[in-house]
Every structure is written in C-alpha cells, then in structure tokens.
Amino acid sequence: MRMSQKGNLMGVEQEAKDLLSFDLNGVPIRLTVDPSRRLVDIIRTDLNLTGTKISCEIGRCGACMVLVDGKQQNSCLTMAYQCEGKKVETIEGIGTEMIDPVQQAFLEEGGFQCGYCTPGMIVSIKALLNENPKATMDELKDGLTGNLCRCTGYGGIYRVLRRITDHQNK
Incomplete structure (x- = not known):
C-alpha cells in the first residue's frame, strides 16, 4: 500500500x-x-x-x-x-456453514437481552478459545473484561461460559 x-x-x-x-x-x-x-x-x-x-x-x-x-x-x-x-x-x-457452538450456547442459555453486545461477546469468546481451547470459566470471564453489557445481562452470559467450559471438560 x-x-x-x-x-x-x-x-x-x-x-x-x-x-x-x-x-x-x-x-x-x-x-x-x-x-x-x-x-x-x-x-x-x-x-x-x-x-x-x-x-x-x-x-x-x-x-x-x-x-x-x-x-x-x-x-x-x-x-x-x-x-x-x-x-x-x-x-x-462466524457460524456461516453451521451455527458456531458459541452462538448455539448464547441461544440455548439466553445469553443476551437487547443483543447489542452479543456480536462483540461472541467474537471475544471465539478469540479467547482460539488462544486457549481449554480456558476455564475464570479465564473466560477475565478475557471478557473489555466487553460491556449495558442491560447487565451477565447472568445469561456467565451461563454461556459455564456451558462452554462444561462442554470442554467432557
């Protein structure tokens, strides 16, 4: 360029x-x-x-x-x-051919309220899992500190993280 x-x-x-x-x-x-x-x-x-x-x-x-x-x-x-x-x-x-597991977890766990933060949350979780596929719940939470949910829908987001970490440990 x-x-x-x-x-x-x-x-x-x-x-x-x-x-x-x-x-x-x-x-x-x-x-x-x-x-x-x-x-x-x-x-x-x-x-x-x-x-x-x-x-x-x-x-x-x-x-x-x-x-x-x-x-x-x-x-x-x-x-x-x-x-x-x-x-x-x-x-x-993300999830163009088939829904991505992170997207699926957001749907099934109700990981959103208004949905405005959801794309950024999903992208961030994907990046964290790219770096560490076996990330713990605490590591994922720490990795999301730069993502804010104005609706305070963190309960649903944390359920998503729990689902991801539980699935990884199977």
Whole structure:
C-alpha cells in the first residue's frame, strides 16, 4: 500500500486515497480508502456489515470487536490501513456453514437481552478459545473484561461460559 497525503492542487482540496487489501470473512477485499478511516467504519459503511457495532468509540465496550489474524481487536481503535494483508473476521463470518457452538450456547442459555453486545461477546469468546481451547470459566470471564453489557445481562452470559467450559471438560 502506498501512503499518500491530503493535498491542495490549485486551490482544490483533494482527499488522499490508498489501496487497501485484506481478507474479510474469507473473501479478498480491495478498496480505495482514505488512510485516516477506522476499520469499523469501513466494515459498517463501505461493506454494509452491521453486526460489528459502534458504541463507546474509545475501545472500552467491546461492541466493535473483530478478529484480526485470529486475535480480538477493537475495530473502533484500528485504522483500516493496519489491516493491510491481514485476515479480518466479523460476527458475520462466524457460524456461516453451521451455527458456531458459541452462538448455539448464547441461544440455548439466553445469553443476551437487547443483543447489542452479543456480536462483540461472541467474537471475544471465539478469540479467547482460539488462544486457549481449554480456558476455564475464570479465564473466560477475565478475557471478557473489555466487553460491556449495558442491560447487565451477565447472568445469561456467565451461563454461556459455564456451558462452554462444561462442554470442554467432557
């Protein structure tokens, strides 16, 4: 990717645009974007994938969580150019062929109320399990400290975590 700058040519303001290439949910993406744009804005506005939410915009709530090369990342704090050549996965990329076990646990355990935090919670749990497939209940709880549920639906979320850890120990 070449970096360009905003310029003023003969009194006409011009926006800098750069080619951005990355994989999104297994699909190669090539876009020409302003290098100052955030990943969350590219995902939601340019690519029309609205499962990734915008809430606090300062990386404290987890609603915008995505996987970048398998690791959880707040897309509101990630500049789009930082994903050049990487694999990005949103909630829309999880459980596409068959419902993912984490999604199934959320459904069966009532792990949501309004549902706004649910995509970020699922993405974060997937990242935690990618790093440690045998994570304990406490490790999963600790790993979700960057994800907030405004409805205080943590009882259901903790039932999901218990189901996951119980299933792993069988």
